[in-house]
Amino acid sequence: MDSASASFDSALIPEGVKRCKLKWFLLWIGILHGPVMVGVVATLMCWGLALNVTYLNNNFPFGLWIAADLGVIALGAGAFFTGFLRYILNIDELKNIVNFAVVIGIMCYAAAQAILGVDIGQPLRGWFIFWHANVHSMLTEVAFCITCYFMVLCIEYLPLILENRQINKIGFFHGMAHHLHEAMPTIAAIGVFLSFFHQGSLGGVPGVLYGRPFAFREGFLVWPWTFFLFILSAIAAGPCFTILITWITEKFARKRLVKRNVIDILARISGRLLVVYLVLKTIDTVYWVSIAGKVGAPFSSFYANHPYGYWVLVLELGILGVIPAIILLSTKARQNENLLVIACLLNCAGIFMNRWIMTVQTLVVPVMSFDKFVSYHPNWVEYASTLLYLWLGAIFISITYRYLPIFPQEKELNPL
Amino acid sequence: MLRNARQAGLEPIIPSFQYSIIPWPRPGFSLCGILHLLSHQGGPGFSFGGIVQLLSRQGGPIAKRSEASFYEGVTMKEAHHKGHGKTYKYGMVVDLDKCTGCGACMVACMAENNLPFRKDNSDRLRSSLWMRVYKISNGLPFPDMEISYIPRPCQHCEGHGHHAATPCVSVCPACATDYSHETGIVSQIYTRCFGCRYCMAACPYHVRIFNWWDPTWPKGMEKYLNPDVSVRMRGVVEKCSFCYHRLQRARNKAYAEGRREIHEDEYQTACTQACPAGAITFGDLDNPEHKVYELKKSRYAFRLLEELGTNPKVYYVSTRDWVRKAGDVYTGKKGNDVMPA
Ligand code: SF4
Ligand code: SF4
Numbered sequence: 209m210d211s212a213s214a215s216f217d218s219a220l221i222p223e224g225v226k227r228c229k230l231k232w233f234l235l236w237i238g239i240l241h242g243p244v245m246v247g248v249v250a251t252l253m254c255w256g257l258a259l260n261v262t263y264l265n266n267n268f269p270f271g272l273w274i275a276a277d278l279g280v281i282a283l284g285a286g287a288f289f290t291g292f293l294r295y296i297l298n299i300d301e302l303k304n305i306v307n308f309a310v311v312i313g314i315m316c317y318a319a320a321q322a323i324l325g326v327d328i329g330q331p332l333r334g335w336f337i338f339w340h341a342n343v344h345s346m347l348t349e350v351a352f353c354i355t356c357y358f359m360v361l362c363i364e365y366l367p368l369i370l371e372n373r374q375i376n377k378i379g380f381f382h383g384m385a386h387h388l389h390e391a392m393p394t395i396a397a398i399g400v401f402l403s404f405f406h407q408g409s410l411g412g413v414p415g416v417l418y419g420r421p422f423a424f425r426e427g428f429l430v431w432p433w434t435f436f437l438f439i440l441s442a443i444a445a446g447p448c449f450t451i452l453i454t455w456i457t458e459k460f461a462r463k464r465l466v467k468r469n470v471i472d473i474l475a476r477i478s479g480r481l482l483v484v485y486l487v488l489k490t491i492d493t494v495y496w497v498s499i500a501g502k503v504g505a506p507f508s509s510f511y512a513n514h515p516y517g518y519w520v521l522v523l524e525l526g527i528l529g530v531i532p533a534i535i536l537l538s539t540k541a542r543q544n545e546n547l548l549v550i551a552c553l554l555n556c557a558g559i560f561m562n563r564w565i566m567t568v569q570t571l572v573v574p575v576m577s578f579d580k581f582v583s584y585h586p587n588w589v590e591y592a593s594t595l596l597y598l599w600l601g602a603i604f605i606s607i608t609y610r611y612l613p614i615f616p617q618e619k620e621l622n623p624l
Numbered sequence: 625m626l627r628n629a630r631q632a633g634l635e636p637i638i639p640s641f642q643y644s645i646i647p648w649p650r651p652g653f654s655l656c657g658i659l660h661l662l663s664h665q666g667g668p669g670f671s672f673g674g675i676v677q678l679l680s681r682q683g684g685p686i687a688k689r690s691e692a693s694f695y696e697g698v699t700m701k702e703a704h705h706k707g708h709g710k711t712y713k714y715g716m717v718v719d720l721d722k723c724t725g726c727g728a729c730m731v732a733c734m735a736e737n738n739l740p741f742r743k744d745n746s747d748r749l750r751s752s753l754w755m756r757v758y759k760i761s762n763g764l765p766f767p768d769m770e771i772s773y774i775p776r777p778c779q780h781c782e783g784h785g786h787h788a789a790t791p792c793v794s795v796c797p798a799c800a801t802d803y804s805h806e807t808g809i810v811s812q813i814y815t816r817c818f819g820c821r822y823c824m825a826a827c828p829y830h831v832r833i834f835n836w837w838d839p840t841w842p843k844g845m846e847k848y849l850n851p852d853v854s855v856r857m858r859g860v861v862e863k864c865s866f867c868y869h870r871l872q873r874a875r876n877k878a879y880a881e882g883r884r885e886i887h888e889d890e891y892q893t894a895c896t897q898a899c900p901a902g903a904i905t906f907g908d909l910d911n912p913e914h915k916v917y918e919l920k921k922s923r924y925a926f927r928l929l930e931e932l933g934t935n936p937k938v939y940y941v942s943t944r945d946w947v948r949k950a951g952d953v954y955t956g957k958k959g960n961d962v963m964p965a
Contacts, residue, residue, distance in 0.1 A: 258858045259819075260836040265749035269821030269834060329819020329834065329859025336798040336818045344789070347797035347822050419791040419828035419932055567825075575828035576928060577950050578760040578774065582749060 220374055222613040226624060233610060240599050240606075247596025250589045254326050263587040270567045272586035273327040276594045278410050278563035280316040280323075281354070282438070283556060285446030287313025287361060288403035291396035293477065304470045307614040308457075309450045310364045315604055317358045319597030326593050346412035353406030360399040364392070368612045404439055411438025414566045421505040423570040425496065433492055434566070440488065444481035445559035447474040448532070448552035455549055457609060463622045465615040472542055475551070479536025482555060486529050493521070509573065513581040516569050524565060528558030713808040714866055715909040715937035716896070717919040718775055720947055722903035723757075725773035730755050732898030733777075736867060738849045740839035740856075750836050754778070754864035755895050762946045772947045775904065777895065778831045778864035779928060779936030780810045791934055792823035792832065801861075808909075808937055809866050817860040824861060828929055829936075832863045866906075867893040888914050909937060926951050 215221075215230040227233070253261045264271045290309035294302040325331050337351045370376060370385035388395075408431060414423035415432030425432035451471055458465050497507040511518045535541040535551035542548050574581055586594075608614060733755040734741070745751045758774040781790045782803065790803045790810055800817035803810050824832040838858045841849070849855065852869040856862045874890040888907050896906040907914030919925070920939040926948045927936045942948055 258837055259834070260750070265747075265836075266824065266833050267749050267830065269824035269832075324820075327820070329821070329861075330817070330857075333816075333818035336800070336816060337820075340798040340800070340816060342797050342799045345795050345797040345822070347795065347820065351797065413822070414825075416795065417791070417826050419826055419929075419934055421932070571825060575932075576830075578758050579830070 217611075220372060220611050222373055222611070224619045224624060225613075226622070227610050233606070237603055237606060240603050243592075243599045244596060244603070247592045247599065250592035251326050251596065253589055254593060255331065259329060261587075261589050263584060263590065265582075265584070267582050268568070268571050268584040270571060271584055272590045272594055273323050275560070275564040275567045277320045277323050277327070278413075278567065279560040280597070281320045281410060282407065282442040282445055282559045282563065283449040284313045284316025284320070285403065285407060285442035286448075286450035287316075287364075287446070288357070288396075288399045289443045289446050290450060290474070291364070291392075292400045293473075295393040295396040296400065299473060301467075301470050301473055304615070304617050305450065305454065305466050305474065307368055307616075308454060308466075310361060310368070311605060311608050311614060312450055312453050314358075314361045314365055315597070315601035317354060317361060319601065320354065321358065322597060323594060346409045346416055349409040350406050350413065353402045353409065357399060357402040357406060360395060360402065363388070363395055364399070367392075368608070368614060371613055372611055407439045407442045408435040411435045411566075414570050417570065420570050420573070420575065421500050422510050422573045423566060425492070426499075437485070437489055437492060440481065440485040441559055441562060444478055444485045445555050447478040448536075448555040451475060451478075452549065452552040452556060453605070455545075455552075457605065461609070463618075465618050465621065467617055467621065468543075470617075471548075475536050475542050475548060476539075478555065479533055479542075479551075482529070482533040482536060486525060486533060489525065489529075493525075510569075513572050513574075515583070516572050520561075520565060520569065524558060524561045528554050528561055532558065711806050711808075712911070713909045713937065714871075714891075714907070715780065715808065715916055715920070715939065716777065716866075716893070717905045717916045717925070717939045717941060719903045719905075719919075720772050720774060720940050720942040721944070722901045723773045723775060723899075724901055724903075725757055725759060725771075726900065727757055728898045728900055729775050729895035729904065730757060732894040733864070735848075736850055736853070736894035737865070738839075738853045738855050740835075740837070740841060742837065742840060752833050752835070752862070754831075754833075754862070756830075760947070760950050770944065770946070772942065772944065772950075774928075774940065774951065775895070776829060776831070776928070777893075777938060778810060778866070779829055779934065779938045780808060780866060781934040781936050782808065784933060784935045791826040791828070795822045795826045797822065807868075807871065809868055809871075810863075811865060811868065812861065812863055814854060814856045814860050814862060819859040819861065821861060828932060828934065832861050834861050835859060870894075924948065 215227075217230055221227050262271070287309045290302055290306050293299045294306045325334060328334055337348060338355075341348045341352070367385040367388040370381045370388070375381050376385065411434035412432055414420070415425045415427065415434030418424045423434070425434050427433045427435060451474055454466055454471070500510075501507060511520065532551040532555040535547050536555070541551070568584065572581065572584070730753055733739070734753070737754055739752045739754065741752065755775060755777045758776060760772050760774060762768070762770045764770070781792075783789045783791065783794075793801050793803045793810060796817075797820060798816055798818055800813045801810060801823055802813070819834065821834055824834065835856055835858045839855055850869075852873065870893065871886075871891045874886045877890070878884065878886045888911075891906075893904075893906050896904040905915050905919055907916040909916050909920060911917055916939075919941065922941050924943050925939045925941045927939055928951050929936075940948075940951055942951075
């Protein structure tokens with residue numbers, strides 16, 4: 209018997225699928241509220257007591273928050289890139305995962321904006337970035353594109369809400385969902401355009417800092433090379449994050465939700481892009497080493513500050529780059545679910561590591577010869593206020609999964 | 625934190641005031657405040673606020689009169705952006721062979737510019753200092769050991785070549801910091817800064833500091849604050865302004881006396897005047913009549929991190945090789961023998 213049929217909310221649950229009992233669902237949501245409360249307290253401390261409650265300081269104006277921001281936006285790239293593959297390159301099988309990619313995208317982009325709201329010293333003035341926009345600043349471009357793209361994601365999410373069993377009964381909403389679906393290629397194209405720009409601009413954020421030889425890069429027109437590397441790394445890691453979250457959702461749901469061939473397409477594309485990225489990133493690193501050395505910043509000086517030694521390079525490009533690339537490229541390895549999940553995990557960790565390096569390590573390397581190295585590590589307030597969005601994301605995904613038909617193959621894979 | 629500050633006898637100027645969407649120190653929400661904000665946020669570049677100002681023709685007769693007053697034929701805004709009319713390049717030359725590291729410049733700067741401090745101000749990474757004196761050594765054992773002190777205000781970078789913009793100015797997303805082509809001074813608009821700290825990441829000199837706390841002073845000391853300098857609220861970035869308010873004061877005086885030029889000694893920064901050794905000289909780097917004009921040409925003159933292309937307006941002079949090496953390159957290209965003291 210469909211255990212949900214007896215539930216109070218069974219009328220809202222998509223037809224032909226099984227969900228756990230409402231009490232278990234509420235218990236799960238209740239448990240998630242524990243860490244959420246810790247995160248809320250941390251956030252309120254930042255707003256109420258000012259940012260002295262963190263471990264940030266004048267040498268480290270950027271820390272975990274900005275690294276996490278860049279990281280989640282890169283991981284959220286799965287949304288626009290899957291949309292690009294599905295609607296623009298017409299890879300039809302991906303229709304079975306594109307909805308969920310949008311859900312993950314919303315979670316990531318909402319998190320990024322919320323984290324920025326805590327990170328800035330005067331949150332009530334956040335709108336100045338739009339009002340007094342400096343068109344030469346990469347951060348301005350990021351702010352505009354992220355906000356616009358978040359709206360695009362919400363529009364992409366809207367038809368999913370309208371497809372809820374009860375809402376869909378209303379003719380107007382049914383029609384609206386239909387029209388939105390028809391307009392989806394256009395909406396996806398807008399999303400792709402915006403995403404390319406803000407993913408790139410995020411790379412430009414460290415890349416234009418010509419006072420910081422570790423991060424600064426020359427480039428093409430107004431865009432430093434990091435602009436392009438960030439786009440590439442985001443589209444290489446984003447699909448892996450989508451696979452990872454899908455896998456976790458399947459584990460919690462205790463059933464398959466997406467067919468393996470669909471996952472395999474994403475994994476394969478991700479693997480190939482990762483290889484291209486690794487090659488270009490290596491060229492960029494080698495080239496920059498030679499340039500920076502000439503103007504007085506020997507390569508060794510970038511890695512002379514414990515704990516930011518050469519192991520950082522080995523970890524980022526080797527363990528978190530080459531290993532997942534090998535797994536994702538091999539058809540046989542991809543078929544092995546455990547290996548695939550490990551590859552996705554490493555790939556996502558690699559992108560996070562890269563964003564940390566490009567923000568925090570950039571600030572670690574002393575520039576003046578008489579400057580001393582100081583270390584930074586985040587404190588619990590920073591961790592809790594960042595992880596808050598992981599828990600909120602889990603709640604968001606749980607509710608979406610329970611009430612909206614986001615996995616078109618679920619019925620077929622799990623006949624009642 | 626606030627409670628601790630109170631216990632320590634340190635009182636915030638306006639204790640309840642923490643965030644502001646209107647120019648400080650007017651607490652609370654008000655429509656007037658918002659209109660004020662829209663119309664008075666004078667600043668560089670493109671801005672919706674500027675458009676509103678243009679449309680509403682705000683600014684008032686006083687602002688108009690003083691804008692038109694000092695510059696013939698051009699408004700202050702035009703002079704600021706394009707450097708129309710007469711331009712100046714205010715800068716500093718610091719003789720490191722004279723500097724004794726006494727710190728008088730730091731203290732004078734704090735008093736002049738209303739820098740807040742806490743009971744325990746020893747955390748170098750979070751304390752507020754616009755002028756910081758670094759101590760460096762040649763790293764040799766006694767008796768060859770030598771010490772030098774490097775006073776470091778904002779370098780008021782101009783940028784050049786590929787980097788035609790000031791590092792911190794080009795990155796600020798809200799146009800809250802600006803390079804004046806008319807004076808060569810890099811300004812900071814506290815009421816516009818929203819504390820993203822991108823400019824801090826961009827500045828290689830660690831000049832910019834963030835207000836991690838609400839500003840506090842020991843009880844009674846708020847009566848000694850400089851009325852010419854606005855006090856900064858929590859959550860915004862601040863930095864050395866070359867005592868810009870002194871330039872404004874000097875100009876007002878000149879205007880009142882019917883002059884268009886100010887003399888060298890009419891505009892001097894607080895640190896320059898406070899230095900007992902006379903190590904700091906300040907003036908217009910482009911004006912042959914000012915002392916800095918010749919001093920900066922010394923064969924012993926250098927600037928910090930010249931190779932990055934920041935093009936600073938603070939020059940240092942030292943006859944000691946190792947001191948120059950420590951300053952004009954980074955990460956030890958020529959200065960491997962330089963050790964932080
Ligand atoms: S020293 Fe730093 S704060 Fe001053 S102008 Fe240069 S980059 Fe900006
Ligand atoms: S902290 Fe303020 S001045 Fe610095 S970049 Fe951000 S808004 Fe601009």
